[in-house]
Amino acid sequence: MPDSPQPNTRKAFHVSWDQFHRDARALAWRLSASGPFYGMVAVTRGGLVPAAIVARELNLRLIDTFCVTSYVDENVRGQVKVLKGVSPDVGRDEGSGVLVVDDLADTGATVKIVRALLPKAHIATVYAKPLGGPLVDTYITEVSQDTWIYFPWDLGLSFQAPISETGRV
Numbered sequence: 001m002p003d004s005p006q007p008n009t010r011k012a013f014h015v016s017w018d019q020f021h022r023d024a025r026a027l028a029w030r031l032s033a034s035g036p037f038y039g040m041v042a043v044t045r046g047g048l049v050p051a052a053i054v055a056r057e058l059n060l061r062l063i064d065t066f067c068v069t070s071y072v073d074e075n076v077r078g079q080v081k082v083l084k085g086v087s088p089d090v091g092r093d094e095g096s097g098v099l100v101v102d103d104l105a106d107t108g109a110t111v112k113i114v115r116a117l118l119p120k121a122h123i124a125t126v127y128a129k130p131l132g133g134p135l136v137d138t139y140i141t142e143v144s145q146d147t148w149i150y151f152p153w154d155l156g157l158s159f160q161a162p163i164s165e166t167g168r169v
Contacts, residue, residue: 011147020152023126024050027101027140028057034122034138037099039090041066041121043110046103049153050126054101064090066100066117068110080109086117095121104149105132105139 015023031037031054039062042051048065055063067084085091090098095118105111105128112135114123125132127149128139143149 011144012150013143013147014150014155015152017152020049020126021053023140024053025057027124027126027138028054030138030140031099031122031124032058035099036097037122038062038097039064039099041086041090041098041100041114041118043068043100043102043114046151047101047125049151050103051101054099054124058099060099062090066114068113070110080113082113091118094119098122099124101125103127103151105129105136108132108135111135 027050035058037058037060040051040055040060041064042048044065044067051063054060064087065084066082066086068080068082070078070080086095098118098121100114100118100121100123102110102123102125105125107129108131111123111132114121115135122138123136124138125136126139127141127143128136129143129145129147131145133139133142
């Protein structure tokens, strides 16, 4: 059974490259007061883009990936599966001094796994939903649980029908 409503019954939030870049820089600005961090973990795949922006802004050079999969497709959220963990160099001291970056905290399932592996790490996301937001340390924008975020790397440029014709944002 899907965690989120079907696409025609949920809200849509389309994020442009410009908006995502602004939001990721805002996240970096907020995080600048929370450091210093000696390293970063990007949660793949969605965390790769904000991690690159945050790493540039905070001048972080030690960057690792935590590779997971959870969505079967946009309609069905599966069980979180860890494909690659964090290297021992970055994960030392329970993640103390490590910044973990992802694009979204949705249900919090991925955050719970990261928190169990790196309990002292600072976890940050660009966006958060009500179930995931309380589990992260820092985020920029909260969206409702029934909102599907369409990230710029998932979209192409195409005609969009007016809201009055579709009833959808």
